[in-house]
Amino acid sequence: MLALTYQGSKDVRVEQVPDPVLQADDDILLRVTATAICGSDLHIYRGKIPMVKDGDILGHEFMGVVEEVGRGVTALRPGDRVVVPFVIACGQCFYCDKALFAGCENTNPGRGAILNKKHSTAGAGLFGYSHLYGGYPGGQAEYVRVPKANVGPIQIPQVLRDDQVLFLSDILPTGYQAAVNAELGPGSSVAIFGAGPVGLMAAASARLLGAEQIFMVDHHAYRLRFAQETYGVVPINFDQDDDPADTLLKATRGHGVDATIDAVGFEAKGSALETALTAVKLEGSSGKALRQCIAATRRGGVVSVPGVYAGFIHGFLFGDAFEKGLTFKMGQTHVQRFMPELLEHIAEGRLQPEAIVTHRMPLAEAARGYEIFEKKEEDCRKVILVP
Numbered sequence: 001m002l003a004l005t006y007q008g009s010k011d012v013r014v015e016q017v018p019d020p021v022l023q024a025d026d027d028i029l030l031r032v033t034a035t036a037i038c039g040s041d042l043h044i045y046r047g048k049i050p051m052v053k054d055g056d057i058l059g060h061e062f063m064g065v066v067e068e069v070g071r072g073v074t075a076l077r078p079g080d081r082v083v084v085p086f087v088i089a090c091g092q093c094f095y096c097d098k099a100l101f102a103g104c105e106n107t108n109p110g111r112g113a114i115l116n117k118k119h120s121t122a123g124a125g126l127f128g129y130s131h132l133y134g135g136y137p138g139g140q141a142e143y144v145r146v147p148k149a150n151v152g153p154i155q156i157p158q159v160l161r162d163d164q165v166l167f168l169s170d171i172l173p174t175g176y177q178a179a180v181n182a183e184l185g186p187g188s189s190v191a192i193f194g195a196g197p198v199g200l201m202a203a204a205s206a207r208l209l210g211a212e213q214i215f216m217v218d219h220h221a222y223r224l225r226f227a228q229e230t231y232g233v234v235p236i237n238f239d240q241d242d243d244p245a246d247t248l249l250k251a252t253r254g255h256g257v258d259a260t261i262d263a264v265g266f267e268a269k270g271s272a273l274e275t276a277l278t279a280v281k282l283e284g285s286s287g288k289a290l291r292q293c294i295a296a297t298r299r300g301g302v303v304s305v306p307g308v309y310a311g312f313i314h315g316f317l318f319g320d321a322f323e324k325g326l327t328f329k330m331g332q333t334h335v336q337r338f339m340p341e342l343l344e345h346i347a348e349g350r351l352q353p354e355a356i357v358t359h360r361m362p363l364a365e366a367a368r369g370y371e372i373f374e375k376k377e378e379d380c381r382k383v384i385l386v387p
Contacts, residue, residue: 003141009047025072062139085335175201265307
C-alpha cells in the first residue's frame with residue numbers, strides 16, 4: 001500500500017510499504033477514505049518529537065470503511081463506515097473505567113520503561129505519533145490496523161460526508177474538551193491563544209456552549225480574519241500587539257477573562273533566552289503562551305491547555321497563578337468520551353467543523369501538503385488527504 005513515512009526532519013515521503021494485517025482478536029483493518037494533517041503532526045515534521053524512527057507511518061486523524069475484523073470484534077463488521085479516535089484505549093483499565101481514555105494503562109507497551117523512568121507519565125497509545133506512544137502505524141495511508149476496535153471507532157451515518165465527521169478523530173473533541181475544561185457556559189468570556197485547527201475548534205465549541213465573548217490571539221491575519229467571520233471572535237494579532245494579556249485586561253475592566261485556552265503548545269515563539277535553552281536541551285518548551293494565559297485570566301479563573309507540552313518550562317510564574325487562585329486543566333483528549341455527543345451536534349447542524357478545510361489533496365501529494373501547512377502557504381488552515 002501507499003503510506004506517508006517519516007524520513008527525518010522536514011522529510012516525509014509517500015512510499016510503498018507492506019499492507020497491515022490483523023494481530024489481535026479485537027483488531028480491524030480499515031480502508032482509509034480520508035485522513036488529515038494535524039497541527040501536532042508538524043511537531044514530528046520539524047523533528048521535535050523524540051523516538052520517531054525513519055520509516056514510521058504518520059497520521060492520527062483518519063476514517064474509512066472496515067475491510068476485515070478479528071474474531072473478537074463485536075461492535076463492527078465489514079462494510080461499516082467509521083471514524084477512529086487518535087487515542088487507543090482498552091476500555092477496561094482503571095482509567096478507562098473513569099472515562100479518562102487518554103490515560104489507558106494497556107495500550108502503550110513502553111510507557112515508563114522506554115524512557116527509563118521509575119514513575120511513568122506516558123498515557124495511552126496513539127496512532128502515528130512516535131514510539132513514545134506505542135509506535136502504532138498511523139492513518140496517512142491506504143489501509144491501517146486499528147487495535148481495540150470494540151472501544152474506539154464510531155459508526156457514521158451515510159448521510160454525512162467524510163469532511164463533516166473526519167475531525168471527530170482529534171481536533172474537534174480536543175477543542176471541545178478544552179472548552180469544557182475551561183468551564184465555559186452562557187455569558188462566559190474566554191481568550192484562545194492560537195488560531196490553528198484546535199484553536200478554531202475551541203472557538204466553535206465555545207460558541208456552542210454559550211460563551212458570550214471570545215478573544216483569539218494569533219499572528220496570522222488570514223486565520224484571525226476567518227475566526228472573526230466564522231465564530232465572531234475579537235481578533236488580537238500579536239505581531240502588532242506585543243502584550244495581548246494587557247489588551248485583554250483593558251477589554252475586561254482590569255479583571256481578565258473567565259478562562260484562557262492555550263492552543264499553541266510547546267513551540268510557541270519565546271524569548272531569546274528560551275530559544276537558547278531549548279537549543280541546548282535545557283528546556284523542552286517555551287512558556288510564553290502560558291505566561292500570557294496566566295496574566296490574562298481573572299482571579300479564580302481557568303487555564304485550559306490542549307496544546308502539546310514537553311519537558312521543562314522556563315518562567316512558568318507559578319507564584320502568579322497561586323496568587324490568582326487559577327485552576328489548570330490539561331492533557332491529551334479523552335476522545336471516546338466526546339465522540340457520540342459531537343456526532344449528534346454535527347448531524348443536527350449545530351457544528352460544521354468542515355468549514356476550516358482549505359486544501360483537499362490526494363495522499364500521493366501528502367509531502368507537499370505538509371510543506372504548505374507548515375509554511376502557512378496559500379492561506380492554509382487544514383489539509384485533508386484522500387487515498
